[in-house]
Amino acid sequence: MTTADHASPFYVTLKRALELRGTCVEDICPPDDQVARRVLHDYGAMFIGADDILPPPLCVFSSEEEVARFQKAAGHTAATIGDAVIELQPAAMSALLKARAAALAEGLDITPRDGAEAARRSHADTVRLWNSRFLPALDHWLMVERLSQTQAERLHSLPVNEQVPEVLELEKEGIFFSKDLSKSVLYSIAAPGTSQHIAMLAFDANEFADQRVREILARHGWFQTVLSDLPHFTFLGLAEAELPRRGLRRVEVDGQTFWIPDVT
């Protein structure tokens, strides 16, 4: 990790937040692990949230056992919205249900996108989602001959954790693995074992395009923190005015407000 990173507002806040939990940046994200560092910069907002949420002890979970242990420690509650049962950390669920009640009172609604997957996910869920982007993109780049048969077969045969850094390298050359093949796969889905959904601090809402819904969610501590992932909201449990002091930077994209780690 460079000196510039450590001096940035996000790292200053993160260091303090982790110290309070008896850990440090190097423990949760090994400095020489490019994927972990990318994850920290892209999804790191969850690490500097309110005291009543538990962020993951690692940037990248490597097994279902690790995920299960963390999810048990964090605790989660379930609620039924429409025909989907969703699960979140208790503080996140309580705020979401209050936001939904506020939305309903205004004739709006907040509903889960793609059913139960909108909230808590297991390690296996993140692997399945990875494959839903990785495999079709691999076929595409093979078909248009940007990848050779040998390259594609080699990538396919790698363990999933090793596919991620290789994909990020290819994306530097414009060989993108998102659903529409136009941007990094990490803007489309999280790398296996890294999702804010694993942390049970994320909710994908069908109504993300409605500004009034976004404002209601923000008033209840739910913010868009992952650039380009429009339906995805993160529970920080903080007032919006507090976010700059937590090392997050406000970015407007197409009229939507994102709060992302200020690492530059």
Ligand SMILES: [Zn+2]
């Ligand atoms: Zn999401």
